[in-house]
Amino acid sequence: MDVGFIGLGRMGRGMVASLLRDGHKVRVWNRSAGAAEGLDGATVVESAAEAFRGEAAITMLADDAALRSVIVEGGLLDGAERPGLHLSMSTISVALSRDLAAIHARAGVPYIAAPVFGRPNVAEAGELNIVCAGPDEAVARAAPLLDAMGAKTWPFGPEAPRANAVKLAGNFMLISAIEAMGEACAFAEGHGVPGADLLDLLTNTLFASPVYKGYGASIAANRYEPPGFNLKLGAKDVRLALQAAEAVGVPMPFASVLRDGLIEAMAHGDADKDLAALAKVSARRSGRG
Template sequence: MRVGVAGLGRMGRPMAARLIAAGHEVTVWNRSPGKADGLDATFAATPRDLADRAEVVVTMLADDAASDAVHRGEDGLFAGKLAHTFLEMGTVSPGHIRNLDATTRAMVIDAPVSGSTPQAQGGTLKIMAGATEDELTHLRPILDVLGDRIEALGDRGRAAVMKIAVNMLIHGMNQTLAEALALTDAAGLDRTRAFDIIAGSAAGAPMLAYRRPLYLDEAAHDVTFALALARKDMDLALALAEGFAVAMPQSATTRDRLATAEAAGFGARDMAAILAHERGET
């Protein structure tokens, strides 16, 4: 299949690599062309050029504003003539997805993923899709390369809501874990042992296993999920909750702690750096 990938960040690049390895004819685009170095793919000059070369376009972009610029900006994806389906796989608001879908002749599906860089590399992402099973049939050759579980949630925007809910919980766990480790650190307990006890307890979650190196020594490892993006996710969650008149006091606190850490210079570091922030480190 002729597939386009827009956005070659920490998630988009390994996803593009998997599609190439699976035999798809892949074209890529990124604001910084150097991100495509080493990929056996055609590099498009503009998003429009990308959508002129691909039947299905996967976008992995940071937020609503970035997604809107790439889809509807000058020489944007929607100006292309070939692409008939756009899979927005980043974390964006449900309203943004519905607005995109309503303003193009093509089909725009929210298909955000749960997982981090290792899961993108291994094709074990969990994919939520704002589409019916029938609508996903022709996309299976793409989705099955990228993930090992695909949930068809029906209407546009539903997957975006589900992803926001999942990330809201993850970031809450991230904050609470940081506080737990700050407590055990202060008491003189070995961090590795304390972490492993937590991970093996009723509080254990898959996230703890694959992010273990970052929580034990965040500064020594590559960023897999920037703290600033975690704050963005919590902004989305709180805005969505306000629209539904749902109280989320714990999430509001999580968002505030992330914002404080971001203002202190932790924004570009991994979200595990919240531990260093809570310990008063720099």
């Protein structure tokens, strides 16, 4: 397929590499110059408008502000040449997803929300889990792209915001797991048990899942750089989850606990470290950090 890709952070680069490997023709644009270096086979274009055309356009931008700036304020949906569909793969708010779906409908461009679960190495391997919601016909047309980037696509119906709600729910659970491991390590160490030994036991028995094993290994080794997913992005996702929860009258008391812990971590200089650095908050509060 003829694809435009906007947003070449660590995740975006891996996703483009997977598309190229699968034989798709990919035009790329990023706000900062030089981000496309090393993406052999991709065509670098000079503007977002040149990428936002063809059979499909994919966006993988950092947050609501970046996506709104490029797509809405940049007037991409007002151009003479527009894509056959737009796959929005960023982790964004439910509210913005709803707005974008309406704006795209008025412009006649099918909009699909397709946020992903997985780190940059998973993106590069084409093994992401992709949460997808949008018009059935458009999702069917996007299938070759989704298959190139992901191990599995998880459909959640025709309403795009559902996919974003699922993504935020998943990230809430992931960050909760890190908080639980941080508190459990601080508790165990208070009783003379090395936190690394506790995590070795639990992540190979009761909690032998990718999230616990991966983040647990980072916590056990005090290894928070380079980040696979940085802490400030985790803080953004918890904030978005709380906003979306309030909008539908759903209390999320533990999300508030996570928000405060993430703010504390950022106040201590850990914003750009891996999300696993949230565990340092419990250690610090116990006098062992």
